[in-house]
Amino acid sequence: MPPAATTLFEDAIDIPLWLEADRLTPHAERSRRDRELGLKLESRDNLQRVRGWWRAVTPAERRAGARLDGIRVAITAIMALIGAALGVSVALAAFQYDGSQPVNVVRLIALLVVVPTLFLVVSLLLLPGRVVVLRGLQDLIAPLNPGALALAVFRRLARASPELGVAFDWRAGRSGTSRVAKWQLMRWSQVAAVGFNLAALVTAALLVTFTDLAFRWSTTLDADPEVVTRIVHAIAWPWHAFVPSAVPSAELIAESQFFRLDSSALASGRALAAWWPFTLLTIVTYGLLPRLVLLLVAGARLRAAERALLLDDARVTALVDRMGSPAVETAAAEHVESTAAPTADAAAYHEVKGRAHAVIWEGCVSAPAARAHARNRFGLELVAIVEAGGSRTLGADKQALDAIGSSESGTVVVFTPAWEPPLLELLDFLGELRRRVGLEHSIVVAPIADEARTVTGVEHETWARAVGRLRDPKLYVEAGV
Amino acid sequence: MSVPRFAIVGHPNKGKSSIVATLAEDDDVAISPHPGTTTQARAYPMRLDGETLYELVDTPGFQRARETLAWLEAHDRGAGARAAVVREFVAAHADDARFKDECELLKPIVDGAGILYVVDGSRPYGRQYEAEMEVLRWTGRPRMALINLISAGDHVEEWRAALAQYFSIVRVFDAVRADFGKRVDLLRAFGAIDESWAAPLTRAAEALEADRERRRHAAAAEIGDLLIDSLSATVAVPLPSPEADEAALASGRGKLQERVRRRERDARRSVQETYRHDALAIEDSTAAYLVADVFSAQSFSVFGLSATELAFTGAASGAVAGTLIDVALGGASLLLGAGIGAAIGAAGTLAGAGRLAKVRVLGQPVGGYELRVGPITDPNLPWVLLSRALLHAKLVAERNHARRESLALDARAGAHLANDISGERRRRLEDVFRRLRNERGLDAFGRGDLTEVIVELLDAPQ
Numbered sequence: 001m002p003p004a005a006t007t008l009f010e011d012a013i014d015i016p017l018w019l020e021a022d023r024l025t026p027h028a029e030r031s032r033r034d035r036e037l038g039l040k041l042e043s044r045d046n047l048q049r050v051r052g053w054w055r056a057v058t059p060a061e062r063r064a065g066a067r068l069d070g071i072r073v074a075i076t077a078i079m080a081l082i083g084a085a086l087g088v089s090v091a092l093a094a095f096q097y098d099g100s101q102p103v104n105v106v107r108l109i110a111l112l113v114v115v116p117t118l119f120l121v122v123s124l125l126l127l128p129g130r131v132v133v134l135r136g137l138q139d140l141i142a143p144l145n146p147g148a149l150a151l152a153v154f155r156r157l158a159r160a161s162p163e164l165g166v167a168f169d170w171r172a173g174r175s176g177t178s179r180v181a182k183w184q185l186m187r188w189s190q191v192a193a194v195g196f197n198l199a200a201l202v203t204a205a206l207l208v209t210f211t212d213l214a215f216r217w218s219t220t221l222d223a224d225p226e227v228v229t230r231i232v233h234a235i236a237w238p239w240h241a242f243v244p245s246a247v248p249s250a251e252l253i254a255e256s257q258f259f260r261l262d263s264s265a266l267a268s269g270r271a272l273a274a275w276w277p278f279t280l281l282t283i284v285t286y287g288l289l290p291r292l293v294l295l296l297v298a299g300a301r302l303r304a305a306e307r308a309l310l311l312d313d314a315r316v317t318a319l320v321d322r323m324g325s326p327a328v329e330t331a332a333a334e335h336v337e338s339t340a341a342p343t344a345d346a347a348a349y350h351e352v353k354g355r356a357h358a359v360i361w362e363g364c365v366s367a368p369a370a371r372a373h374a375r376n377r378f379g380l381e382l383v384a385i386v387e388a389g390g391s392r393t394l395g396a397d398k399q400a401l402d403a404i405g406s407s408e409s410g411t412v413v414v415f416t417p418a419w420e421p422p423l424l425e426l427l428d429f430l431g432e433l434r435r436r437v438g439l440e441h442s443i444v445v446a447p448i449a450d451e452a453r454t455v456t457g458v459e460h461e462t463w464a465r466a467v468g469r470l471r472d473p474k475l476y477v478e479a480g481v
Numbered sequence: 482m483s484v485p486r487f488a489i490v491g492h493p494n495k496g497k498s499s500i501v502a503t504l505a506e507d508d509d510v511a512i513s514p515h516p517g518t519t520t521q522a523r524a525y526p527m528r529l530d531g532e533t534l535y536e537l538v539d540t541p542g543f544q545r546a547r548e549t550l551a552w553l554e555a556h557d558r559g560a561g562a563r564a565a566v567v568r569e570f571v572a573a574h575a576d577d578a579r580f581k582d583e584c585e586l587l588k589p590i591v592d593g594a595g596i597l598y599v600v601d602g603s604r605p606y607g608r609q610y611e612a613e614m615e616v617l618r619w620t621g622r623p624r625m626a627l628i629n630l631i632s633a634g635d636h637v638e639e640w641r642a643a644l645a646q647y648f649s650i651v652r653v654f655d656a657v658r659a660d661f662g663k664r665v666d667l668l669r670a671f672g673a674i675d676e677s678w679a680a681p682l683t684r685a686a687e688a689l690e691a692d693r694e695r696r697r698h699a700a701a702a703e704i705g706d707l708l709i710d711s712l713s714a715t716v717a718v719p720l721p722s723p724e725a726d727e728a729a730l731a732s733g734r735g736k737l738q739e740r741v742r743r744r745e746r747d748a749r750r751s752v753q754e755t756y757r758h759d760a761l762a763i764e765d766s767t768a769a770y771l772v773a774d775v776f777s778a779q780s781f782s783v784f785g786l787s788a789t790e791l792a793f794t795g796a797a798s799g800a801v802a803g804t805l806i807d808v809a810l811g812g813a814s815l816l817l818g819a820g821i822g823a824a825i826g827a828a829g830t831l832a833g834a835g836r837l838a839k840v841r842v843l844g845q846p847v848g849g850y851e852l853r854v855g856p857i858t859d860p861n862l863p864w865v866l867l868s869r870a871l872l873h874a875k876l877v878a879e880r881n882h883a884r885r886e887s888l889a890l891d892a893r894a895g896a897h898l899a900n901d902i903s904g905e906r907r908r909r910l911e912d913v914f915r916r917l918r919n920e921r922g923l924d925a926f927g928r929g930d931l932t933e934v935i936v937e938l939l940d941a942p943q
Contacts, residue, residue, distance in 0.1 A: 023747070027754035035530065139844075312925050314706035321699065328692040329528040331507040331757070362609045391608030394551055419604045421493040424544035424579075450605055450634075462494075 006054075008047075008303060009072065010065030012180075012310040015054050017064060019315035031327050033057070038323025046320050047307055053323060071157045072184070075150050079188045082146070083195025090196070091203035095213060102214040102258065108279055109235075112200055113286045116193060120290065123147065123189045127182065147189030151181060176309040183302035190295035197288035204283060208276045215275030216256040225254040236278060238285050246277035356380040356411040356444075357404050359433070361426060362390035364417035365448045373446065374413055377478060382413070388429060397429060405436030411444065412437055418447035418459040422466035434472055446478040485535040485678035486594035487671060488522075490586045490617065492610060493542030495601045496629035499656035501525055501539040502882045504664055506757045522585045527685055534685035535671075535678075538594060540586035546613035549583050553619055564621040567591055587620070595674055596624035598644075602653060603634040606643045614647040623674040625650040627667075631657075650674055657881055661693055700752045700878065701935035704870040705928060707748035711741045712863055712917035715855030723842050725852045733854030734837055738776055741857070745775055745866065749873055756877045771873055775865060784868035785861040786899045790907075796824070797908045837862075839918075856918055863914040864899035871938055878939070902938065909934050 006014070022030065034053065041052045094111040097103050122141045126148065128134055142148040207213060217228065229250045233240070236247040248256070252274060310316055356378075358370055365373065367385050374380040384407060386400035404412060412433060416426065433443060447463045449455045464477045489497045502508070505525035525537040543549070549570065556566045568591045574580035590596060596617055600610065617624060626648040628640050637653055644651045654667055665686045672679035716736040718729050725733075753761050773779045786794060841853045857863075902910070913931050916923060923931070 023751070027757065027759065039530070308925075312928070314702065314710075314928075317702065318699065321695070325695050326530045326688060326692070327528070328688055330505045330525060330689075332505070332509060332523055332525050362607055389609060391611055394547055417607065420607070420609070421542070423493065424582075425547060428545070 006051075006065070007069055008051075008306045008310070009180075010063070010069045011051055011054055012306045013065035013068055014063045015050065015310060015319075016313045016315050018054075018058065019313075019319060028329060028331060031322050032329065034319060034322035035325070035327035041323070046311055049323060050310065050316055050319065053319065068158055071154060075154055076188065076191055079146065079150055079192040080195040083192035084199035086192075087196035087199030087201075088203045091200040091207070094200075095204055095207045097207075097211070097213050102216040103275075103279075105215050105217040105256070105275055105279065106219050108215075109282060112197075112279075112283050116196065116287050116291075119144070119189075119193065120294070123186060123294075126185065145185070145189055146192045147185035147187070150188040150192075151185045154184075176305070176312050179305040180302065180309050183298055183305050187295065187298040187302050190291050190298050193291040194288065194295050197283060197291055201280065201283050201288060204276075204280055208280070213276060215279065216258040217253070218258050223257075225250070225257055228257075229253045232278070235282060235286075239281050243277065243281065246281045248275060248278050354380055354411060355383050356413050357407065358382045358385045359400060359404070359412065359414045359429075360385060360387045361414055361416045361429075362420065363387065364420075364450075365415045369448075370413075370415050373415070373448070377446070378413070378444065380411060380413065383407075383410075389426065401429075401432055401436050404433065411442045413444045413446055415446050415448050416463070418449050418455040418463065422463055427466065427470060430467070430470060430472075430475065434470075434475065439474065442474045442476060443472070444476045444478060483593060484526075484533050485671065485675070485681055486538060486589060486592075487535070487597050488538045488540055488586065488589040488594040489597045489599060490540050490590070490613075491542055491599040492601075492613065493544070495542070495599050496631050496656050497542065497599045498539055499631075500597070500599055500627065500629060500654065501537050503656045503659055504537055504668070506882050508758065508760050508882055520582075520585075522589055527689075529685070529688045534681050534688065535668075536594075538589045540589065541582040543586065543613040543616070544582045545580060546583075546609075546616055549580065550612045550616050550619075553616065563619040564591070567616070567620050583616075587616075590617075590620045590622050594622065595671070595678070596620070596622050597671070598624060598626045598648065599629050600626065600640055600644070601631045602628035602637040602640050603630050603632040605634075605636050606639045610643070614644075618647055624648050625652065625671065625674045627651075628653045630655045659881060660879060665689055696755045697878070697939055698932065698936060699755045700874045701939055702928075702932045703748050703751045703755070704867070704874060704935050705931040707744055707870055708863055708866060708914075708931070709917060709923055709928065710744050711857065711866055712914060713856050713923075714740050714744070715853055716740065718852040718854070720842060720850040720852050723844070723850050725840070725842055729852050730840065730854070733840070733852050737838055737854050737857070741862075741866075742775060745869070748870060752870075752874050753877050756880070757882070758877050758880060761877065761880070771869060775869065776862075780865050780869065781861055784872075784899060785865040790900045791861055791864075793904075794907050794911050797904065797911070858918055860914070860918075863910070863917075867910070867935075868899045868902075871935070874939060906934055906938065 025033075037053050037056050038049065040056070041049045043049055043052065090111055094108045095103055122144055125134065125141060126138055126145060232248055232253055240247045256275065311320075356374060358374065360367070360370055370385060371382050374382050384403070386403050388397045388400040414430065414433070416422070430443065430445070437443065445463060445467050447455050447459060449459075460477070467475055467477050489501055491497055505527075507525060520541055522538050522540045525539065526533045527535050527537075552570055553563070553566050556569065557563065558566065567587060570580075571584050571587050571591055574584050577584075598614065598617060600606075624647075626644040628637055628644070628651065630637075630653070641651050650670070650673055652667065652670060654663070659667070668682055668686050668689070672682040714737060716733055718725075718733045718736070720729060753759060773783075785791075837859050838855045838857045839853075843851050843853055899907075909930075913923065913927065916927070
């Protein structure tokens, strides 16, 4: 069953973490698995390929990314709700009209346009990064930004994974996660702001529809109606061509000025109600639309940052390489446990004076050298020497055995090349030799080094181990030097 | 067309398994100084995306070659039937424990494998080998002799003369010391023993070369990521107040150092895996500087830049930045920008030496404080990390799978290995390090550039 769809954010968190744990999988196995999956994926887009691989390689289960994404979604909803609640409250305050005093358009613009615009500027100041001139200002204004507050809450809730908690800090340089954090901050800011403006707009529309409002403008400043007319027309410029009825005329503006001490304030209420389209379009144009645009931009940049967070990760880059590179395998298909050879070494033979016969195996030593060796190392006088093994035929070996067997047997020294491995055919020969000479006589295997070398420890051990396999109590190997 | 198969045969303990381990890049191949380690034939297929391009078969050595030859001669029906007689030998002795090794090694050959006969050229030739070479001649299969060099002696010419009597191609191949190029050359040479195998073997050699190149890139990327991750690492310690005491600072620094150490270990493991040296150990002795702690004075002395070179590198990097100002001013600054940049670069670099990392206390919007330690500002640490990683990667890359001892490094304190990196590359690297120190991040392109420089360093060491 294919796993449930996951968000890009979840994947950007979970895939690198999974790949980190996957390092314990043998490299060859990883390469083979990823290449096989890579060949099955049709998309050429790396993001699609990585996410397709992820769906194929892992069972559906809730991971760290899902938990963080859940927190993120919850914070987004809360930000929208807080923004909306604030929007309703501010709109009710701005449009408050009980019949005694009209709604002051100046105050309304200040509350619904100027203040949110200041917040917008504050948000935008957090975007350029931690450059020297802005750093202090950014630290100062961060607590005013709802997105920064939301991000701080997110990091605190995400603390179950401390490294991720640090990573999602918009102040931590330009790493992939700090870019995600910055655009997440911006998106949460815009979600709150859009909620605010939408709620304010709806509240205003409801008040306009279900109550009677009268708008006038008032300011303590010495404002000439002509100047105010120019300002109002400048504000209404974006929609003057489409909705001319929402552009207050100069007469209406002049007529709308009031002073609270002036008792004739409500004299022409019907005409003054004509301000409402202007107020609503002002909220839409200067409050809602910029925030919507920023929300879209922040959403797009956040997605791009999440994409980069996933694809720029070194582990994911390596995965992409594995999926795209031909899998070259050279090792054995299956693992085989090596078995240790039995280690019952033959006993070491030291000096025992007397007479002996000798066999030179594979021509490893000359007869005079063999005699000297037997005399010097064992105190033995060689009475007869035969040759066997090597290029000689099996028949020749048999003749050598016959020669030793027919003589009055004593100790037999078998000279062997130390550098060569003890082959089974030599062990066959030693077995046959034992049969011929009887159980009472000693047989000594004397490994001889080539040229000027001496027998190495490994060579001696090798011979002792091989000869020991015959389990013959009177079969010895010359003691190591 | 059948897949080329090669049976690696010979006397026991002459390096057959070493040759297989080297060619198959498999640490799993049992290699021992004692004979008889290989008791059954084992196949090592070379696969490209699942398609087998060739196969090596490691086999036990001949144990009763003369007896085998005697059996063959006893059943001889003329030269045309000798291959069939060998097949009959295998069939007749399939359940005979005495000839288990001969059957194991002859079976792949009678099934169509080519023969790679291995001898030890460091030991004298002996006529005892003639029986087994004669048995191999009886099989009628294409064959090549490889003179392996297990120890110090030199009997190569003696062997070459003898082997030429039985094999049309004789090559010397040191299984333990052969580098990648020699291994691929040998593989191509296998094609010479049967012309129908030349094409798949050439394809295999090309695939191996391309794979080798990818591995080098992967190792360089891993080293680059080690530098990026280590130099941009930051750790946080919660603080009750904006004052960070010594204990908190020590804890933060300790955490940061541990993170760098762990990252270095991971990078080494990854590089070893890339070169299929998963189980390779690094020699743990006082002479092996690779095991010394990366933050130790010894590591800085062996791997880092000397104080002079550090200042020069900082100056060069600063001068480039200053030159941009000179260019912007159309030369009116009389190269003052470059001069001042160089001075600031050198002074800044020397001033930063010995200071591990940036330390800050940040207030949290939801209350409380956090001590941030990082990123690393010590200007020499990146060079130490880089030099250690380069040396490790080179040792691993050049290492042959037939070698089973631990990885050891012959270097001395005060060597300052990073000094050997050329000035131009050092300047490019210093720009990256400075970027990371200043938390300006490194995008995918920057990472790619860093990888390229490291590939160059792996390619043409210093």
